[in-house]
Amino acid sequence: MKHVDEYRDGELARAIARRIAEEAQGERAYRLMEFCGGHTHAISRYGIEDLLPENIRLIHGPGCPVCVLPMGRIDDAIRLAERKEVTLCTYADLMRVPASGGASLMKAKANGADIRMVYSTLDAIALAEKEPEREVVFFAIGFETTTPPTALAIRLAQKKGLANFSVFCNHVLTPAAMQAILDTKDGVEIEGFVGPAHVSTVIGSAPYRRFATDYHKPVVIAGFEPLDVLQAILMLVRQINEGRCEIENQYRRAVTESGNAKAIDEMAEIFELRDAFEWRGLGEIRKSALKLRDAYAQFDAEKRFSMVTKPARDNPACECGAILRGQKRPQDCKLFGVACTPETPMGSCMVSSEGSCAAYWAYGRFRQYETRRNEARKAS
Helix, strand or coil, X not given: CCCHHHHCCHHHHHHHHHHHHHHCCCCCCEEEEEEEHHHHHHHHHCCHHHHCCCXXXXXXXXXXXXHHCCHHHHHHHHHHHCCCCEEEEECHHHCCCCCHHHCCHHHHHHCCCCEEECCCHHHHXXXXXXXXXXXXXXXXXXXXXXXXXXXXXXXXXXXXCCCCEEEEEEEECHHHHHHHHHHCCCCCCCCEEEECCHHHHHHCCHHHHHHHHCCCCCEEECCCCHHHHHHHHHHHHHHHHXXXXXXXXXXXXXXXXXXXXXXXXXXXXXXXXXXXXXXXCCEEEECCEEEECHHHHHHEHHHHCCCXXXXXXCCCCCCHHHHHCCCCCHHHCCCECCCECCCCCCCHHHHCCCCHHHHHHHCCCCCHHHHHHHHHHHHC
């Protein structure tokens, strides 16, 4: 890829959209889930849904690691940060995610907790070297995309002999969540997936085979540009029309079948599967998350600080869980645009830069809710 503009050509986008409309069979409903939050933002930003025929519905999936992290794990991080000896390092997206009782990492920081925003795992390593008297904990979160950097940090900490560095591991696995969505008895009906982009650069296309063979659902891995998404939708429409269920790779400029072998080996060396892990909106999913192997237990914050996660309930008025399952859209939530905005988020879907609610708000697709909020303010 030489120029981003090549993948944002308006004329070519309209040409692909016309082809989709020609090939989509009028009597058939096409329900396609884009798993990744990056795709949801691309769809909202470029108005892709407006180019599609009415019988093609794009269902927003749970592909945002900040959004799917359960409230109890945010509570854990806050309790950890409140310890006098601990410096908690985290990415900015996590700072404003609501925790129990209206708490958040941002509020905990304001109240005196030593919480520092970092850009990478190496920033946390550098901090542990600079301040050896502090217990530096990296709040690790993300899908397979961000897991290799965490593995690298642990290996580097071991090499440097950093006794004051540990990781609070919350890395989760994409295929397990996709399977959980399909296994949900009252779940949304899906004919095919627009497969994740960045995740697939690491794990490759092979791990999705089960969805074609066992679930008879086609998957087309797609890049994040508007032409990528439109081409992936056209490829899915063709598979559905022809009765095919295959794993196709639209994002060939970055994704291979086997993925990044070095990254996969590094993850396997440092991490192993948890028996089960709770996902916001999806509940507990078996074999869906990672933990540190016993050989690296000295860097496991959960063991070092004897952490025990306590169950926590989300705001009952927030529809974030149903949105993550694809059962509802942001505009279906009564809080959206009224009580819940980027300035006053009620749920993680509005906080995260990859959340569905944040995407709808940022690109003005349902800005009429701003009017509704103003009316509600006047009434009060």
